[in-house]
Amino acid sequence: MTMQSILGNFALILFVLMVVTGIIWVLDVFVLSKQRRAAADRALAEYDARTAKLTADGIRLDTQQNAREKLEAEHLRQPTWIEYSGSFFPVIALVFVLRSFLFEPFKIPSSSMVPTLLVGDLILVNKFTYGIRLPIINQKIVQLNDPQRGDVMVFKYPMDTSQDYIKRVVGVPGDKITYEGKKLTVNGKPVSYAQQDDYLDDESLVYKKQFKENLTGVEHRILNDDRAPTLNLGDVREFPNKEACTYTNEGFTCTVPAGNYFMMGDNRDNSADSRYWGFVPDKNIVGKAVAVWMNLSNPRRIGGIQ
Incomplete structure (x- = not known):
């Protein structure tokens, strides 16, 4: 997205x-x-x-x-x-x-982070939580915290750094990430899922399966589309450190290289993310999304980001 x-x-x-x-x-x-x-x-x-x-x-x-x-x-x-x-x-x-x-505003233009973030959400991104960076060139000069699994993070798209993307951190350096049957396994431990009421997608007007995913202690909602395969192998691109990943018709396994992060959208079957274009280097990090401060079509959206 x-x-x-x-x-x-x-x-x-x-x-x-x-x-x-x-x-x-x-x-x-x-x-x-x-x-x-x-x-x-x-x-x-x-x-x-x-x-x-x-x-x-x-x-x-x-x-x-x-x-x-x-x-x-x-x-x-x-x-x-x-x-x-x-x-x-x-x-x-x-x-x-x-x-x-300190904080930078962004607008969500697409649905890859639904149901966590909706199209039209105006969000605030904390620019200093992961370290202080020089503006324009995005060069880190002070190291503070590292991204954690479950964080919703904004970063420069590795394939085109003029674009800002937002996804959820699924894997940190050294993690072994497996995604099969539309379920994650992190370092050999299956991530737990609790089924919720089906979610009506406003764009397609189709109900999708909704789950509460517990990503090593961070609970958030995700969507799965029964009509979509676990992975579209034809969409997987060449990317740095691709040798750290193994792809099959059932899914993939990736070991996250040092200084990189594995990102996925919460709308799992409607998200172009690390499954398809690879890892996000630390140098590409913009900041952590912390709040929705306005949605002109839905003011009730104002609040923190889970």
Whole structure:
């Protein structure tokens, strides 16, 4: 499932705007404002000299009392482009910092994480829980926590890092993941499933089997479609470390390489994920999805993500 942020390349756009408005703000504070002050002082000195001469010559001036103040204000007034830059810079800088290092908003455009996340959900992604990364280049500079099985994680799609994907972490480095008969086994231990009421898929208007999956202690709901096979072998692509996986008509077994993660969508038969395009390297991690903050068509969706 592809998932785009509110604007494509928004982080880069925001960074450029911050730099441009910041340069203008600094230039105004340290150079242009002083030039305007000097120009105002010269104009006031000329005004005072002219007024004094006319008064000495016995010429009565019929001027407004605040003419001097208006003259000064006119010379000190910021040009519109500088005024707007100075106003926008702190706002843009704050948004950039919050979005780059704390929380970033995303919108869910497809159904591969149903029933956990629905199309149209606006979610918040914690950018620092897995470590602090430099914006734009996504380079980790401070290591904090590692992704855990069951986490709902946003990452750069390994086949096209310009796209953001969201899936659930099923395997961490070193795990042996087996998926057969539409059921997971992690390190030789079968994952437990409790059947729930069937789920009506809003897109296909077809009921799907719904289960509560206990992924090594993390409970969440998944969907299975009886009409779909366990795995579409024809959709499996070439990917790095593919030799760590064995595929059969019944499913597959993969051992997760160091520094990588195995991701799957909760809508198991409607998700293009690690089963088909491989592992997610640590360098591709964006953050952990933590909350739905809005769904315009369903406000009751607001809340945490399980």
